[in-house]
Amino acid sequence: MDKSFTLTLNTLPKHVGIIMDGNRRWAKKRLLPTTLGHASGAKRVRAIVETCIRSNVSHLSLFAFSTENWRRPEEEVSVLMGLFANYLQNEVNEMEANGVRLQVVGDKSKFSAELQELIRKAELQTQHNQKITLRVAANYGGRWDMVQAAKAWQSAHPQEPISSLTEEGLAAYLSTSDAPEMDLLIRTGGESRISNFMLWQAAYAEMFFIETLWPDFTTKQFCEALEWFSKRDRRFGSAAPF
Numbered sequence: 527m528d529k530s531f532t533l534t535l536n537t538l539p540k541h542v543g544i545i546m547d548g549n550r551r552w553a554k555k556r557l558l559p560t561t562l563g564h565a566s567g568a569k570r571v572r573a574i575v576e577t578c579i580r581s582n583v584s585h586l587s588l589f590a591f592s593t594e595n596w597r598r599p600e601e602e603v604s605v606l607m608g609l610f611a612n613y614l615q616n617e618v619n620e621m622e623a624n625g626v627r628l629q630v631v632g633d634k635s636k637f638s639a640e641l642q643e644l645i646r647k648a649e650l651q652t653q654h655n656q657k658i659t660l661r662v663a664a665n666y667g668g669r670w671d672m673v674q675a676a677k678a679w680q681s682a683h684p685q686e687p688i689s690s691l692t693e694e695g696l697a698a699y700l701s702t703s704d705a706p707e708m709d710l711l712i713r714t715g716g717e718s719r720i721s722n723f724m725l726w727q728a729a730y731a732e733m734f735f736i737e738t739l740w741p742d743f744t745t746k747q748f749c750e751a752l753e754w755f756s757k758r759d760r761r762f763g764s765a766a767p768f
Contacts, residue, residue, distance in 0.1 A: 537756035539709030541585040542578065543731065545723055546570075547715030548739030555739075561605040566741035568609050572617070575626060577745045578658055581752060585659045585705050589723045593633070593667035607641060610664065614644040618651055625657030631701035632666030633674075661702065668725030675699035702727055710755045712748070714740045732758050 546567055553563030571588065578586050591606060621628055630645045637645070678699040679691055697703065708724060708731040716737040720728060734751045736743070 538582055538752060539755050540583065540706045541587065541708045541710075541727075542583050543587040543589070543708045543711045543724055543728060544574070545589045545711070545713040545721060546740040547713055547717055549741060551715065552739040552741045560602055563741060564606060564609055568613055570741060570743055571613075572620070573745050574743075574748055575658065575660055576624070577748055579624065579626075581749070583658065583752075585661065587661040587663060587702070587705070587708065587724060587727075589663050589666070589721075591632075591664045591666070592722060593665055593670055594722070596636075596665075607637070611641055611644055614648045618648045621648075621652050621660070622655065625655045626652060627655040627659045628652045629659060629661045630664055631661055631671075632664045633670060634665065636665055659705065661705065663723065666701070667722045669722060671701050671724070672696070672726055674701070697726070700726060707731075710734060710751065712736070712751050714738050714743045730760070732760070
């Protein structure tokens with residue numbers, strides 16, 4: 527039986543984030559073009575989303591493209607943008623049918639007008655779905671998110687001094703303001719850092735690092751991460767009981 531069915535609701539994370547690392551190394555190990563690594567990685571997303579739905583994980587946030595990724599070779603960036611556009615075009619009807627609400631978070635102004643329109647249409651088409659929110663972070667950085675939230679708060683409260691800004695006030699203007707805080711953060715590819723991904727949201731997330739490169743990451747391994755999370759003693763800064 528799929529382990530996603532063996533965990534009780536009160537031990538499951540509500541919000542899972544994944545840093546999908548290892549596409550380029552996966553391709554290099556196979557003497558393949560980097561572009562094929564990214565394409566293979568993109569194919570993993572549907573299976574993970576389906577497992578989240580079966581496991582009653584209500585929010586899944588994927589780190590697809592960081593603000594730093596623009597530094598990569600122009601050809602690679604172009605391929606990534608093309609894969610993103612293809613994903614939006616090819617998967618949106620499936621997402622709508624399966625109750626997936628899509629949100630793209632990040633500074634979308636740097637994307638082409640065509641890609642921005644695809645994002646807008648996909649978000650609009652899936653906006654009323656309720657089984658799971660799939661949040662794709664594209665041209666996203668955790669520091670950017672906090673800065674834009676502070677600017678948005680100040681714009682909405684022009685007469686108030688910055689000293690009146692609270693944590694709750696800032697959180698309301700983050701790009702993920704309608705999501706619960708992240709419970710579990712998974713990073714594939716063997717690195718043990720969060721690389722500027724949802725720094726605020728992951729403040730108390732459990733960190734699960736795995737050597738497997740993203741294109742090889744299986745639903746079984748995802749369920750093992752959920753099971754590992756279910757056994758964590760989450761105290762949020764309080765003392766452990768004697």
